Amino acid sequence: MESTRRWGRNGPAESLAKDVQKAVEAAVWAPSVHNTQPWSFSHHGSRITLRADPDRRLGVADPTGREMLISCGAALLTLRIAVRWLGYEPQVRLLPDPDRPNLLADVILGGRAGESEDDRRLYEQIRRRRTHRGGFLPGHEISPSLRSAMELEARREGATPLVMEDPHALRVLAALTEAAESLQQLDAPYRREYARWAPRPGTSRPEGVHPAAYPRREPRTEPYFFPGRDFARGQGWGTGPGAGRTGDQDAVTGLVMLIATSGDTPCDWLGAGQALQRMLLRGAEEDVAAAFHTQALEIPELRELIRCRLCGGRYPQMLLRLGRADAAPASVRRPADQSMTEDF
Ligand SMILES: Cc1cc2nc3c(=O)[nH]c(=O)nc-3n(C[C@H](O)[C@H](O)[C@H](O)COP(=O)(O)O)c2cc1C
Structure with missing residues (x-):
C-alpha cells in the first residue's frame, strides 16, 4: 500500500512518526464509559504502547476497572484498524508485563500489509460512529x-x-x-x-x-x-x-x-x-x-x-x-497529543 506510506522530508523516521500520530488520532475516537477516555499512548520508533489511565477510572461505578479496560480495548481495536489502513501489519502483544497491569498492549507497525477494502471501510467509520441515546426509527430494522x-x-x-x-x-x-x-x-x-x-x-x-x-x-x-x-x-x-x-x-x-x-x-x-x-x-x-x-x-x-x-x-x-436513528449526536475528545508521549 505504497500510496499511504509516503516518506517525510527527513525520510522514513519522519514518515513513521507521522503515521504513529495519525493512528493515535484515530484511536481516541473509540467509545469509552462516560467518555472518560481512560487511556494514554506512548511511542518509540515503530512501537505504540497503550496504557490504562487509572486517574480516569470510575472509582465508584467501576472499582475493578472492567469498563475502563473495555474502553481501552475499543481504542486498541481502533488503533489496529488505523495501522492497517496506513499500510502496516499491526503486531500486537497484549498485557506484555504482568507486573505492570496498566500496560495494556504494544502495537508494532510491522511489515507492509496488503491493501484491504475492508480495512478502509472500517477506518472510514471511526469518526462517524456515535453513541445514540433514545429510540430508533421504526421500519429500519437490521437485515x-x-x-x-x-x-x-x-x-x-x-x-x-x-x-x-x-x-x-x-x-x-x-x-x-x-x-x-x-x-x-x-x-x-x-x-x-x-x-x-x-x-x-x-x-x-x-x-x-x-x-x-x-x-x-x-x-x-x-x-x-x-x-x-x-x-x-x-x-x-x-x-x-x-x-x-x-x-x-x-x-x-x-x-x-x-x-x-x-x-x-x-x-x-x-x-x-x-x-x-x-x-x-x-x-x-x-x-x-x-x-x-x-x-x-x-x-x-x-x-x-x-x-x-x-x-x-x-x-x-x-x-x-x-x-437506525435520524441524527448523529455530537461528541468530544481530548486532542491526541494530550494523551500521547514519546518513550526514549
Ligand atoms: C464500557 C462502556 C459503557 C458505556 N455505558 C454507557 C451507558 O450506560 N449509557 C450511555 O449512554 N453510554 C454508554 N457508553 C457510551 C459512552 O458514553 C460514549 O462512548 C462516550 O460518551 C463517547 O461518545 P461517542 O461514543 O458518541 O463517541 C458506554 C461506553 C463504554 C465503552
Missing part, C-alpha cells in the same frame, strides 16, 4: 445478513454476541436496567462521580458526556423501554424536539444484545472492547448506531443474575440496543 456480519465481527475478537429475542428475557433486562438506574440514583457517591463526567451546557471540557449528546426528553420506546442514564440530573439539559432526534411516539427499542466472554479477566475485558468496536464499526457502515445501557452490569448482584440466567454462565460485559 439478517448485516446482523450475522456484526455478530461475526464480535466473535473474531473472541467474544460471544447474544441477541436477546425472548420477550421474557427482554422484559427482565429492561426491568433490571430500570432498577439499576434507580439504585445508582439512590447512592450519593455514585451521583457525585456521575456529575464529574456529565458537564453542564457551555462546557469546553473535551471529555465527559455533554448535553449535545443526549435528548432532553427520553422517548419511551416500544415494545421495551431501557432507561438511559440521567446525564442532565434533572436540570432539563439535552437536545430538544426539532433537533432531529428520533422522535417520540413511534420510537422503537431496536435489537437488544449482550456481549459476553467466557472469562472475566483483564484480557477478557480488552477482548470485549475490541469485539464491541469491531462490531460497531461494521454496523456504522450501514448506518446502524448503538445505545448502551450498562447500569445493571455495574451492580455485582445484578450482573451475576444476568450471567447465570441469561448468558448461560458467560460473563456479560456490555448491554446495548442497535438500530
Whole structure:
C-alpha cells in the first residue's frame, strides 16, 4: 500500500512518526464509559504502547476497572484498524508485563500489509460512529445478513454476541436496567462521580458526556423501554424536539444484545472492547448506531443474575440496543497529543 506510506522530508523516521500520530488520532475516537477516555499512548520508533489511565477510572461505578479496560480495548481495536489502513501489519502483544497491569498492549507497525477494502471501510467509520441515546426509527430494522456480519465481527475478537429475542428475557433486562438506574440514583457517591463526567451546557471540557449528546426528553420506546442514564440530573439539559432526534411516539427499542466472554479477566475485558468496536464499526457502515445501557452490569448482584440466567454462565460485559436513528449526536475528545508521549 505504497500510496499511504509516503516518506517525510527527513525520510522514513519522519514518515513513521507521522503515521504513529495519525493512528493515535484515530484511536481516541473509540467509545469509552462516560467518555472518560481512560487511556494514554506512548511511542518509540515503530512501537505504540497503550496504557490504562487509572486517574480516569470510575472509582465508584467501576472499582475493578472492567469498563475502563473495555474502553481501552475499543481504542486498541481502533488503533489496529488505523495501522492497517496506513499500510502496516499491526503486531500486537497484549498485557506484555504482568507486573505492570496498566500496560495494556504494544502495537508494532510491522511489515507492509496488503491493501484491504475492508480495512478502509472500517477506518472510514471511526469518526462517524456515535453513541445514540433514545429510540430508533421504526421500519429500519437490521437485515439478517448485516446482523450475522456484526455478530461475526464480535466473535473474531473472541467474544460471544447474544441477541436477546425472548420477550421474557427482554422484559427482565429492561426491568433490571430500570432498577439499576434507580439504585445508582439512590447512592450519593455514585451521583457525585456521575456529575464529574456529565458537564453542564457551555462546557469546553473535551471529555465527559455533554448535553449535545443526549435528548432532553427520553422517548419511551416500544415494545421495551431501557432507561438511559440521567446525564442532565434533572436540570432539563439535552437536545430538544426539532433537533432531529428520533422522535417520540413511534420510537422503537431496536435489537437488544449482550456481549459476553467466557472469562472475566483483564484480557477478557480488552477482548470485549475490541469485539464491541469491531462490531460497531461494521454496523456504522450501514448506518446502524448503538445505545448502551450498562447500569445493571455495574451492580455485582445484578450482573451475576444476568450471567447465570441469561448468558448461560458467560460473563456479560456490555448491554446495548442497535438500530437506525435520524441524527448523529455530537461528541468530544481530548486532542491526541494530550494523551500521547514519546518513550526514549
Ligand atoms: C464500557 C462502556 C459503557 C458505556 N455505558 C454507557 C451507558 O450506560 N449509557 C450511555 O449512554 N453510554 C454508554 N457508553 C457510551 C459512552 O458514553 C460514549 O462512548 C462516550 O460518551 C463517547 O461518545 P461517542 O461514543 O458518541 O463517541 C458506554 C461506553 C463504554 C465503552
